[in-house]
Amino acid sequence: MRIYEASIAYNIVQLGDVQAMTTPDKIAEYLRDAYAKNPCQESLWVICLDRKNKPISRTMVTLGTLTSSLAHPREVFKIAILASAAAIVVSHNHPSGDPTPSSADIQLTRQLREASKIIGIDLLDHVVVGTVEDDPLRVGYYSFRSAGML
Numbered sequence: 001m002r003i004y005e006a007s008i009a010y011n012i013v014q015l016g017d018v019q020a021m022t023t024p025d026k027i028a029e030y031l032r033d034a035y036a037k038n039p040c041q042e043s044l045w046v047i048c049l050d051r052k053n054k055p056i057s058r059t060m061v062t063l064g065t066l067t068s069s070l071a072h073p074r075e076v077f078k079i080a081i082l083a084s085a086a087a088i089v090v091s092h093n094h095p096s097g098d099p100t101p102s103s104a105d106i107q108l109t110r111q112l113r114e115a116s117k118i119i120g121i122d123l124l125d126h127v128v129v130g131t132v133e134d135d136p137l138r139v140g141y142y143s144f145r146s147a148g149m150l
Contacts, residue, residue, distance in 0.1 A: 020053040021089050024143035027127045035093040042069040044092040046076050048085035057083045073115035080121045087122035097134025099142040109144050
């Protein structure tokens with residue numbers, strides 16, 4: 001049997017004034033550099049927020065393939081609990097550029113919404129990031145909150 005010791009490591013990703021994550025365009029912009037590191041793979045990120053919705057951490061939960069990434073509420077909320085987050089925003093990219101959510105994206109968002117209620121950490125939004133050029137709506141992202149699904 002193996003028993004592991006868990007630890008948290010912190011790396012500064014931003015210094016100075018931090019804006020509240022109040023709109024999907026701010027969320028998409030905040031994570032663009034993170035998605036640029038693996039542009040051909042889907043990655044799912046959690047932004048942990050304080051009580052004023054300002055980010056206290058951002059963590060990649062999973063790095064997937066060109067068309068999918070596996071995620072489960074336990075991994076998402078583990079990060080939020082360890083960071084003592086008041087709320088979270090979840091975001092992932094679509095390497096195709098089209099941010100239209102898949103059925104798996106919709107299912108994950110529903111699971112996260114339910115887990116959020118049980119755990120008591122607000123899920124403010126799930127933002128799928130693509131590109132303006134490949135987005136049928138010419139926005140460059142899809143917000144579950146703006147679509148009324150959260």
